[in-house]
Amino acid sequence: MEQYNNHKLAITNHNNKGGFDVREKGKSSVAKLLYYAGGHKRLTVLGCTLSGIAAVLSMAPYICIWYVVRGVFAAMPDYRQAGDLVRYGWYALWFALGSAAIYFAALMCTHLAAFRTAKNMRKAAAKHLLDVPLGYLNVSQSGKLRKQIDDNAGMTEQMLAHELPDLVGAVVTPVAAIILLFVFDWRMGLLCFIPLVLAVYLLTRMMGGKNARFFSTYQKAIEDLSAEATEYVRGIPVVKVFQQTVYSFKSFYGAIMRYSKLATDYAMSCGRPMTAFTAVLNGTFLLLIPAGMLLCGAASNGWAVLVDLVFYILFTPLCAMMMTRIMYASQAVMEADEAVRKLDQIMEVDPLPEDVRPQSTTGCDIELKDVTFTYPGAKSPALKNVCFQVPAGKTVALVGPSGGGKSTVASLIPRFWDAGQGKVLIGGVDVRNMAGHELMDKVAFVFQDTHLFKDSLLENIRAARPDATRQQVLAAAHAAQCDDILSKMPQGLDTVVGTKGVYLSGGEQQRIALARAILKDAPIIVLDEATAFADPENELLIQKAFEKLTAGKTVLMIAHRLSTVQDADNILVLCDGAVAERGTHRELLQQQGLYAAMWRDYQTSARWKVGKEASAV
Numbered sequence: 001m002e003q004y005n006n007h008k009l010a011i012t013n014h015n016n017k018g019g020f021d022v023r024e025k026g027k028s029s030v031a032k033l034l035y036y037a038g039g040h041k042r043l044t045v046l047g048c049t050l051s052g053i054a055a056v057l058s059m060a061p062y063i064c065i066w067y068v069v070r071g072v073f074a075a076m077p078d079y080r081q082a083g084d085l086v087r088y089g090w091y092a093l094w095f096a097l098g099s100a101a102i103y104f105a106a107l108m109c110t111h112l113a114a115f116r117t118a119k120n121m122r123k124a125a126a127k128h129l130l131d132v133p134l135g136y137l138n139v140s141q142s143g144k145l146r147k148q149i150d151d152n153a154g155m156t157e158q159m160l161a162h163e164l165p166d167l168v169g170a171v172v173t174p175v176a177a178i179i180l181l182f183v184f185d186w187r188m189g190l191l192c193f194i195p196l197v198l199a200v201y202l203l204t205r206m207m208g209g210k211n212a213r214f215f216s217t218y219q220k221a222i223e224d225l226s227a228e229a230t231e232y233v234r235g236i237p238v239v240k241v242f243q244q245t246v247y248s249f250k251s252f253y254g255a256i257m258r259y260s261k262l263a264t265d266y267a268m269s270c271g272r273p274m275t276a277f278t279a280v281l282n283g284t285f286l287l288l289i290p291a292g293m294l295l296c297g298a299a300s301n302g303w304a305v306l307v308d309l310v311f312y313i314l315f316t317p318l319c320a321m322m323m324t325r326i327m328y329a330s331q332a333v334m335e336a337d338e339a340v341r342k343l344d345q346i347m348e349v350d351p352l353p354e355d356v357r358p359q360s361t362t363g364c365d366i367e368l369k370d371v372t373f374t375y376p377g378a379k380s381p382a383l384k385n386v387c388f389q390v391p392a393g394k395t396v397a398l399v400g401p402s403g404g405g406k407s408t409v410a411s412l413i414p415r416f417w418d419a420g421q422g423k424v425l426i427g428g429v430d431v432r433n434m435a436g437h438e439l440m441d442k443v444a445f446v447f448q449d450t451h452l453f454k455d456s457l458l459e460n461i462r463a464a465r466p467d468a469t470r471q472q473v474l475a476a477a478h479a480a481q482c483d484d485i486l487s488k489m490p491q492g493l494d495t496v497v498g499t500k501g502v503y504l505s506g507g508e509q510q511r512i513a514l515a516r517a518i519l520k521d522a523p524i525i526v527l528d529e530a531t532a533f534a535d536p537e538n539e540l541l542i543q544k545a546f547e548k549l550t551a552g553k554t555v556l557m558i559a560h561r562l563s564t565v566q567d568a569d570n571i572l573v574l575c576d577g578a579v580a581e582r583g584t585h586r587e588l589l590q591q592q593g594l595y596a597a598m599w600r601d602y603q604t605s606a607r608w609k610v611g612k613e614a615s616a617v
């Protein structure tokens with residue numbers, strides 16, 4: 001993507017709203033999540049504050065109970081004198097209920113904010129995908145992108161809804177808890193405090209060091225497993241046809257084993273500290289009760305120490321629960337951190353630079369001026385100093401060996417990628433200086449892989465021009481030789497494709513794509529391998545549709561079947577990313593070079609097919 005970073009044009013940054021740039025390095029994931037929460041940020045803050053208040057309030061009943069127990073001991077044996085008991089009992093109940101109600105309100109706030117945040121994250125990522133170079137979408141698997149957006153946004157939902165308020169509660173509680181521990185009896189307080197310090201140490205051992213990176217490696221292992229599983233399911237027909245065993249999918253097996261090893265290693269590395277953590281927290285009583293009894297025996301006012309002991313016995317499980325909450329909340333924060341990082345990988349893809357002062361053109365010729373292009377991450381350029389022109393109204397064909405760079409040339413015109421060096425001009429204007437919508441209005445593309453939406457044929461064709469009438473769509477379908485397709489569909493033009501057994505063959509899909517392009521009626525046409533999927537019958541229909549589509553237009557056409565390019569005004573032979581030969585069909589045959597050799601091969605294969613078919617008859 002370096003070419004985008006170095007681009008001289010002013011770049012409109014789509015992600016920078018209100019001074020916050022989600023793509024900026026060093027921003028914490030919580031800050032980014034609060035940014036995504038938008039207007040619901042206040043709800044998150046309110047939820048966390050309420051959770052903190054609820055956590056502090058949850059300790060109050062223990063103090064009330066201490067007063068009750070002290071009242072009982074003070075009044076012994078005449079309990080009628082302990083008049084405050086019931087009052088403190090009620091206080092304890094109200095504090096407990098109040099704490100629960102405030103915690104419930106806190107969760108309501110954080111849940112509302114979490115759903116909205118996850119929705120905003122999904123929306124931001126989907127919107128950003130619209131702005132990135134289309135080539136990025138071609139090289140990234142759509143399933144993987146969907147998973148990356150959906151799963152990671154979902155993961156932050158759990159963290160924001162539950163773990164963040166719990167974390168705030170868990171952080172606020174220790175402060176109040178430590179004060180309380182030392183208020184009643186500092187000696188017993190110290191006994192309860194030491195296990196807490198030990199638990200914090202064990203927690204940092206579990207979460208720190210090698211394990212701190214666990215979630216990123218764990219997520220990666222799950223992604224690999226999912227990608228390999230998809231590959232495995234897709235490859236089942238090949239396995240069946242070639243009688244392979246499941247073990248032929250070594251990489252799937254490898255991914256399972258890597259995942260299994262990672263999970264086992266993590267469980268093993270956490271085993272000891274986790275056991276120690278649980279034992280330390282729950283074993284506090286082992287020290288507290290004998291120590292408390294000794295202190296009771298030694299004190300002049302033994303019953304007062306006994307009252308304190310009762311308080312500590314009741315209060316210690318709360319401290320254990322608090323530590324366990326901190327543990328789960330820290331895990332969730334690490335998970336959310338990883339989820340935000342994954343989403344950042346999409347958000348960090350630079351958007352396609354748009355000129356802030358775009359230029360217009362009425363011209364319809366295409367020109368590539370000394371274009372060199374290297375795919376992101378590739379070592380060598382796919383195109384090297386390519387120069388050619390397609391004058392307005394003329395047809396230029398690109399042919400050449402596989403991997404020569406034909407599709408790459410076609411992809412630079414709609415700015416799937418931008419040229420690294422050199423220029424791609426339309427009507428004399430660099431495509432980078434044109435407004436995106438003007439470029440798209442000027443050029444119609446028919447690519448190798450035609451994507452049909454799960455929608456009616458009418459809407460599929462109308463995608464090219466949403467304001468087209470039904471009549472105009474029908475006329476385009478007719479010109480693209482789609483009449484036979486419409487007549488065999490149960491609801492004709494209104495048939496929804498891609499569902500309930502309604503599928504189109506490759507050649508039929510190509511003709512629908514051509515109908516789209518005809519309806520668009522753009523002055524420039526770029527055709528890439530348009531007959532690649534077609535059987536002979538379809539190819540004939542596609543050829544007729546081509547003729548309708550390309551009449552009077554500027555056409556750049558890529559074709560493997562040399563029969564389709566004979567009439568082109570100019571033919572370019574691309575080999576290893578450079579133009580090896582150029583001229584008309586006749587001129588190239590006379591040159592006796594690469595094209596002439598390809599033509600001989602093509603004719604031999606055509607004769608071979610005819611010969612085979614003839615002998616079969």
Ligand SMILES: Nc1ncnc2c1ncn2[C@@H]1O[C@H](COP(=O)(O)OP(=O)(O)OP(=O)(O)O)[C@@H](O)[C@H]1O
Nearest residue numbers: 139375376378382401402403404405406407408409
């Ligand atoms: N997304 C990509 N990332 C990296 N390299 C790529 C990518 N797409 C194509 N290439 C490489 O660029 C070179 C040109 O590929 P291109 O698809 O343009 O060739 P082509 O002439 O259209 O081939 P074919 O006739 O087989 O479709 C090849 O070496 C190819 O491996």
